[in-house]
Every structure is written in structure tokens, then in C-alpha cells.
Amino acid sequence: MIILLLYTSIFIAGFFLVRFGVKRLMQTRADFTSLKTVTFGDESAVRPDRWASVISVVTIFLLWGAFTGSKWAPIHAPAPFIGDTELTYTLEAPDGSTDDATITLRVHKFGEDPAAPEVELGTGFAKNDAEIVSAGRTKTVLFDKNDDAKRRDGAKVVAIDGQPITIGQSVSFAEGSVSLTDKGAIQITPSGGMQMEPIWLPPPEKVVSRFMEISTEGYQGFNLWEHLGYSLFRVIVGFLLGAIVGIPLGYAMGLSNWFRGWFDPIVEFMRPVPPLALIPLVIIWAGIGEVGKIILLFLAALWIMAIAARAGVSGVNITKVHAAYSLGASKFQLMRHVIVPNSLPEIFTGARVAMGVCWGTVVAAELVAAEKGAGMMIMVASRFQLTDIVIMGIILIGIIGYGIDILMRIAEKTLVPWKGRS
Amino acid sequence: MSTLSIDKISMRFDLPNGSHVQALKDISLEIKTGELMSVLGPSGCGKTTLLNIVAGFLAPTQGTMTLNNHLITGPDAERGMVFQQGALFEWMSVRENVSFGPRMKGQREAEWRDNVDHLLDIVGLRDFKEKSVFELSGGMQQRVALARCLANDPDVILMDEPLGALDALTREKMQGLVLKLWKETGKTIILITHSVEEALLLGERLLVLAPRPGRIHREYRLPFADMGVGQDLREVKKHPEFGEKREEILSMIWDMEEEIMGNAAEASA
Numbered sequence: 001m002i003i004l005l006l007y008t009s010i011f012i013a014g015f016f017l018v019r020f021g022v023k024r025l026m027q028t029r030a031d032f033t034s035l036k037t038v039t040f041g042d043e044s045a046v047r048p049d050r051w052a053s054v055i056s057v058v059t060i061f062l063l064w065g066a067f068t069g070s071k072w073a074p075i076h077a078p079a080p081f082i083g084d085t086e087l088t089y090t091l092e093a094p095d096g097s098t099d100d101a102t103i104t105l106r107v108h109k110f111g112e113d114p115a116a117p118e119v120e121l122g123t124g125f126a127k128n129d130a131e132i133v134s135a136g137r138t139k140t141v142l143f144d145k146n147d148d149a150k151r152r153d154g155a156k157v158v159a160i161d162g163q164p165i166t167i168g169q170s171v172s173f174a175e176g177s178v179s180l181t182d183k184g185a186i187q188i189t190p191s192g193g194m195q196m197e198p199i200w201l202p203p204p205e206k207v208v209s210r211f212m213e214i215s216t217e218g219y220q221g222f223n224l225w226e227h228l229g230y231s232l233f234r235v236i237v238g239f240l241l242g243a244i245v246g247i248p249l250g251y252a253m254g255l256s257n258w259f260r261g262w263f264d265p266i267v268e269f270m271r272p273v274p275p276l277a278l279i280p281l282v283i284i285w286a287g288i289g290e291v292g293k294i295i296l297l298f299l300a301a302l303w304i305m306a307i308a309a310r311a312g313v314s315g316v317n318i319t320k321v322h323a324a325y326s327l328g329a330s331k332f333q334l335m336r337h338v339i340v341p342n343s344l345p346e347i348f349t350g351a352r353v354a355m356g357v358c359w360g361t362v363v364a365a366e367l368v369a370a371e372k373g374a375g376m377m378i379m380v381a382s383r384f385q386l387t388d389i390v391i392m393g394i395i396l397i398g399i400i401g402y403g404i405d406i407l408m409r410i411a412e413k414t415l416v417p418w419k420g421r422s
Numbered sequence: 423m424s425t426l427s428i429d430k431i432s433m434r435f436d437l438p439n440g441s442h443v444q445a446l447k448d449i450s451l452e453i454k455t456g457e458l459m460s461v462l463g464p465s466g467c468g469k470t471t472l473l474n475i476v477a478g479f480l481a482p483t484q485g486t487m488t489l490n491n492h493l494i495t496g497p498d499a500e501r502g503m504v505f506q507q508g509a510l511f512e513w514m515s516v517r518e519n520v521s522f523g524p525r526m527k528g529q530r531e532a533e534w535r536d537n538v539d540h541l542l543d544i545v546g547l548r549d550f551k552e553k554s555v556f557e558l559s560g561g562m563q564q565r566v567a568l569a570r571c572l573a574n575d576p577d578v579i580l581m582d583e584p585l586g587a588l589d590a591l592t593r594e595k596m597q598g599l600v601l602k603l604w605k606e607t608g609k610t611i612i613l614i615t616h617s618v619e620e621a622l623l624l625g626e627r628l629l630v631l632a633p634r635p636g637r638i639h640r641e642y643r644l645p646f647a648d649m650g651v652g653q654d655l656r657e658v659k660k661h662p663e664f665g666e667k668r669e670e671i672l673s674m675i676w677d678m679e680e681e682i683m684g685n686a687a688e689a690s691a
Contacts, residue, residue: 322479323509327523327574328499337522341513418512418556 002194003063014055022051061204069195070203077194080135081107084117085175088161089143089186091126094154101126103141107175107190110134110197125149136192140185151184160186202388207395210388219389220380222372228396231366231374234290235358235404238297242354246302247347250309251339267303275300275361279368288369293362300361301354308350312343345419348412355408359401374400426453426476426578426610431485433471433636444635445471446482451629451638453612455577458604458647460613460625462671464678468636469614470582476612477503477580489577499523502576504567504584510555516566517542517551523574534573541569544606545599561592565599572607581613585620597623598655605651618671622646622664623655630671632678640674642667 039045065073084106092098101124104117114132121127125148133139149155158164160178163171170179176190198206215224222230252259253267278299286292316339324338366375374397381389412419433446445468453459461469474480476487478497487494489501502523503509510519518525520541524534542548545565555563564584571579584600585593597620604611615621621628626647632639644667650658658664 317508319505319507319509320511322477322497323503323505323570324511324522324526325479325497326477326499326501326503326576326580327526327570329522329526333526337526338511341511344513416513418554 003067007059007063010055010059014052014059018049018051018055064201065204067194067196068198068201068203070205072203072205078191079195080193081175081191082109082135083107085173085190087173087178087188089126089157090159090162091144091147091149091155092158093125093149097125098158099124099126099149101128101143101147103129103131103143103186103188105139105175105188105190106130106132107135108132110137110199121146131188133188133190135190136197138187138189140181140187143186156184157186199385199387202391206388207392210386211392214389214392219377220372224377224396227372227377228374228400230372231359231362232400234293234297234362234373235355238294238362239301239351239355239358241294241298242301242358243305243351245298246305247309249302250306250311251313251335251343253306253310254313254343255335255339263306267306270299270303271307275357276364279365282365283369288371293365293370293373296365297358297362300357304350304354304357305347308346308353309343311350312346313339315346316342344416345412348408348416348419352405352408352412355404356401359397359404363397425455425491426487426489426612427451428453428476428487429485431472431475431482431487433468433475433480434483446475447635447637449485449636449638453578453610453627455610456608457626458611458613458624459627459629460615460621461629461631462615462618462621462675463631463636463639464633464675464682465616466682467631467633467678469631471636472631473503473580473582473612473614476578477501499527499574500577502571502574502579504564504571504579504581506583507560507563507587510563510566510570512554512556514555515552516547516555516558519555519566520551520569520573522570538569538573541573544603545569559592561588561596564588564596568599568603572603572609576609578610578612581611583614583616586616593620594655598650600624601647601650601655604647618668618675619659621671622667623650623658628671630674633682639678642671 033045033047036042036045062073062075064070066075067077069076069079084104086102086104088100088102090098090100101122102119104119106114106117108114111134116130116132119128119130126143127146127148129141129143129146131139131141143157144150144155147155156167157180158166160171161173165171165178165180167180167182167184170177172178176188178189179187181187202210211224218224219227249259249263253263254260275296278296282292282296282299286295320338320342321334324334329337362373363375366373366377367379370376374393378390378393378397381387381393428449428451431446431449432444434442434444436442449472461472463469471480475482476494478494478501481495494501511522514522517538521531521534521538524538539548539551542551545568547562547565547569550558550562555566558566564587567584581600585596588596600611600613601624603609611624613621613624615624622644623646625642625644628642628644630639630641631637646658646661646664649661
């Protein structure tokens, strides 16, 4: 909640800062779009503000760093309390007499195992105690184990640090809060701060160092690049097979009544079936090896490419076909010189979608079962609560998916410059 | 002597709702080599259907057509077509578009290069031959379409409102170009238009079609195309006879349109 509020306020503050601060100082380019007065509602006049993009990315990393106690972040959210603290409880014996004793609490980082501090027992019927607890965790202190007056005899805690307390109530002390359980034991919770523990969200530097480690030493028997490479290899092979079969199939469906009639029910049925739903069947049929993965990705790409090719054929302006025929083209020449080039833009769009779907599907399939691959890496890491590997894997999967899309867009621009120009 | 003869062509097809449309009825025509014929008529009179039948894209339900004494059964390079727009191949340069016909015949570049360059000169696109067609203006694109059709050396050129999508000024220039090409190449040209002026300027013969069913309403023989070859088209338009004919045909088509509207009103009433 606090993070959302912070994020929103950075969003708004950044807007005003850039709008009325930076942009005022900078000379803006006076191109055509900048002269438009009607911009609200004119989508073509909406261009991404690069300042906003930069601030947006920086904000994410800043919040990530601040709330995980990163060494790289200049500011931090309140950290959990670590160290020794003391609190005093007042014990009331059955006869009504009271005595104070001190509990010394050593709060340590999660995963460490320090020794309990040494304390003297002190005087009176209540004796001093020493306890250890992990940061932010709750510790139940059976304070009366060493006391002369026991709870089972009717002794009870009446105050903590001088603040009166009864069963079920809680009071705060210098470094956290204290409550009494139903049976009268003291429960101490040292302040947890507002930072995430590494097990939920590790700081960025841990993710980076994990990246360095895995890219050199590997994880689960395979180098990081092998994991990613296998995932990419499966996507590319599956996609290529899907395209090799799907594009001719789509052309046939766009050119022949019989093919259209025969494959329409199949394609229309398979299209809405998410490839993920095929994973169990593919595992039953082909196991969890490469063959199964590639069959799955082939199926994921096949229908998309077939539909794209079919749409490409039906998108051919009939006057182009007529023109080609009356210029003496044969059916084969029409195919080669008119239908194929005219459908390329559609096929590229389909290929972009198919590559995206394949990338998502391969990761999902590796999550289910695989010996290597990006998905397998994060799945296994999550079983061992290695959140830094999981986060690193997600980031790399995102970067690669984005990279694939950018490459496809570049290929599209250079190979089909006539897209959208007819 | 190559002659296009159209013998009692009728076109009738069923609609999904069970009724049928008589698009054309008993159209007979004889067009000699080198004739320039324009076809005019109110919308829905079947002009484009007729042209598509002659081009071989549609089969008539009755009647036959012959060109040079052989039967027309489908599209063929002997009948070139110029469309209103969208018929150029965007993935080819201007030169590749114009040389499409010869290349499909399997000619080598050496065989067609001179002719294609010559045609690009005629249509004034010499400097644009390596450009992509989507970089050209609408008028330039239609000039490419004309050159592409001529490069294939067809016996008959069919034009389906080739200048319909152009602005008035470009259109006038293009009308001059069509006349010039007609005179220089001596091709038989059938031109469909919905502009009365264009039909008068670009027609030795002018055919007026009547709708429902599409049929030949009247035929004119006009001197303006020949006049236009020698002089400015605007001068031709000032000719008193040009004005008379224009008014006559306009009111003829106007009456037809009125009749259609009246029938439609009755039908809906």
C-alpha cells in the first residue's frame, strides 16, 4: 500500500517536474506534431515521453532497492531492528507482591544463529532471561522457567516496561511490540521495518551477483547460457517447423475450396486451444525431452502461421490478381510474384505473434518438466527458495522476449517496406 | 484485321434471397482495331460487368465474344487492363512493374529493356524508374499502370475508370496522355467512365448503357478524340458541339437515374 502510494506520488511529481521544470529549460524541437493544438484524442500526436520512460525504469529499481535494503539504493525504507534490546516485565505473585526482571533479546538476521546473550539472574522471585530471535519474527518467552513464582501457581505478568498489560493485550516497547498469550507467556516481536526479506525479494545486487555466478559456474549442471540457449533453440526449431508447415497450409486454405473446407474446422478448433493445455498430452506422447518441447512449439506456431498466411492471401486486392492475369501471368507466376509478396506483411505479423507465443509456451513447458531451460531453472530455484535466481530468470526471459520482438520488427521493416502502403 | 466482336451477351445471376439480377441483356458490339470507345451510363448499369466479361474475369450466362476470331474464355495478355487504382505491385519498383508482362513471358532484360525505357519516357517517368510505386502520387501511379499495360503489347486495352481517383487537374493531363498513347500506338481501347466530359473526349465511339437490365441505350460517333490529338483539350471542350452533346447525354443519364429512383421509391412504398 505504501509502495503504491510512493509510486503514484513519484509518477505525479515526475510529471510536474519534467513538464514545468526540465522542458521549460530545454529547447523543444519545433516539428510538425509539436505544432498541433488538438492532441487530446489525436493518437498520432501522442508520443512516448522519454523522460517518463527513464524515470519509470529508475523508479522501479529505486523502489526495489529501497525496500530490500540494497547497497546501491541511496535511500532505504526503515530496516528491521537488529541487535540487542532489553525490556522489563513486572511479575505479580499469587500473594500480590510484585518483582521486576529483565529480558535481554538478541535480534539477528534471518539465517544466522548467534548464541544467546549471557545475563545474570538478578534478585527477587522474578529472574532475568535471555532470548534470541530472527529479525521481524515473534518469540514466545517462557519467562517463568527460571522464576520462583510460576504461572501455574497463579503468578502473572502485570506490566511491561511499566505499562500495564493483561492477557490478550499488547503494548509496544522501544524496539517492537509485546503481547501476552492466552496462557500468560510473553510474546515479543521486534520491529520488522518495511523492508522485504531476501527470501521474498532479494536486493538488486544479489540478483546481479547471482547472475555472474550462474553465468560462469552454472546451475543444476548447466551454464546459464546453456539454459537460455536451449530454450531459444526449442523456440526457433518449433517456430520454423510451424512456419514451414503452417504457411503452405494457410496458402492452400486461401486458394482452394477443398483445402479451406477440410482444414477450417481443424484450424478454427485448434486456434482457441491454448498451447499450454497441450502440455500434458505432449508429455504423455513424447515425454519431457526435446521432441516433446518441439512438438508443442510446432503446434503453437502452426495455427498462428496458417491463419496469418490465409489472411495474407485473402488480403490480396482482387485487382492485383486480375492485373497479373491480364498481363499474362500463369497461376504459378501469380503465386510467386503477387500472392506471396502481398501476403508477406501479414505473415510477418503472424510470425511476431507466433514467436511471442512460442517463447511464453517454452518457458511454461519447462516449468512443468524439463532437464534444462530458462523455465526449468527458475522452477527448480523456487523449490529451494532461491528467489534471486527466480527474479534473474524472469528478467532474462523478459529481455529475450523483448529482443525477439525487436529483431522481428527490424526484419519486417527491411524485408517488407511496402507494409501498409497499398 | 483484329476485331473484337461481342455477340448477344447476357449476364444473369441468382442472389442469396432467391431473386436474381439481370446485369446485362443482349449486348452486341463490333469494335475494330484502333478504335477508341468510351462507355458511359448511370451507376449500376453494368459497365464494369461488361468490361470484366470482355477481360475474361467473368463468364457471361449467354452469348459469346471473339477477338481475332478466337473465343474469349478467360483473362489473357492479348487484352490488357488498366484499373482505377490498387493494381500496381508495391513490392516492385516502377521499372519492375512496367516490365512485368514481358518478364512473365520469359523475356530476358535485353529484350524488353529498350521498350520499357521508351514507355517510361512517354509517360514521363524516366527519372522514377527505380522508385517504389508507393512513393509516387496517384497520377504517377496511373501512368505506371498505363505503361505496364502497353509494355505487354496487348491487342485491346480495357480501362475501368482509370482516371476516376485523380484530381481534376491531373485528370485532364492524363486524358491528354491517353489520347496521345492511343494515337501513337494505334491500340483498340475501351474506356469506362462516369464522367460525361471524359467519355466525349476519349471516345471516337461513345456507348451509353441503360440500367436494369444493362443494355445499349445509344451509340454516338464523335469527332472530339481526333480533335484532341492535335490541340489542347480545353479548346475542344469550348467547341459548341461538345457542349450540345454534353447536355444531351447528361439529361439522358439524368432521366435514367430519375427512373431508377422512382422505381426504388415505388418498390419501397
